[in-house]
Amino acid sequence: MLSKQLFVDCINCIMLQHEEDKANAELVKQMFQVTEFAMYNNNRLVSAIIILLREYFPKDENGHCEILHYCYVENFGKIGETSYKAPDELYDELVKQNSPKPDGRRYKVGKDNSFH
Numbered sequence: 001m002l003s004k005q006l007f008v009d010c011i012n013c014i015m016l017q018h019e020e021d022k023a024n025a026e027l028v029k030q031m032f033q034v035t036e037f038a039m040y041n042n043n044r045l046v047s048a049i050i051i052l053l054r055e056y057f058p059k060d061e062n063g064h065c066e067i068l069h070y071c072y073v074e075n076f077g078k079i080g081e082t083s084y085k086a087p088d089e090l091y092d093e094l095v096k097q098n099s100p101k102p103d104g105r106r107y108k109v110g111k112d113n114s115f116h
Helices: 004-032 043-054 066-073 087-097
Strands: none
Touching (some): 004 043, 004 066, 004 087, 043 066, 066 087
């Protein structure tokens, strides 16, 4: 099992890199006085980290990746104006969702927190 601390460190590193990339892109825009600038592409490195994390927390049966959703849809846990979900909370949810049942299948937690 992947430790919670290692998972949190990986998510935090992705977040920090994303924030730094955005800040650097803004500086380049100012320096060259342009309105648009495409950040350099480091998707391969981020994808590699996500692929490794998915070894422990795979996509669901519909192909949904909760880790990608957390990072890029929820903006690293910033849900709305005042709500925040920390990476360690995501880890706990993923562990709960991926706990094996007695018959070897994995639990799937529904939106109402019921197990399927």
